[in-house]
């Protein structure tokens with residue numbers, strides 16, 4: 001007989017989905033220091049711009065909220081995020097033009 005031991009689940013990595021803010025790639029990492037030291041975090045590659053960063057719990061809630069984590073058994077197919085539109089750059093340029 002084998003005694004069933006409940007796994008801790010601390011090391012689980014949730015499916016990575018594109019950033020909800022900018023559509024950029026999201027990656028997981030474990031914070032080496034700071035208030036979240038040792039905790040797994042989920043962060044957008046464009047975090048400096050869009051500010052997307054989630055703790056494991058927040059990220060899981062997001063996945064469940066968007067029904068991406070409804071069925072663990074089924075593989076989640078994620079579409080490649082579209083490249084960031086260049087329109088944002090144009091918007092900044094036009095914003096600097098002050099109409100007389």
Ligand SMILES: [Zn+2]
Nearest residue numbers: 019022044050
């Ligand atoms: Zn982002």
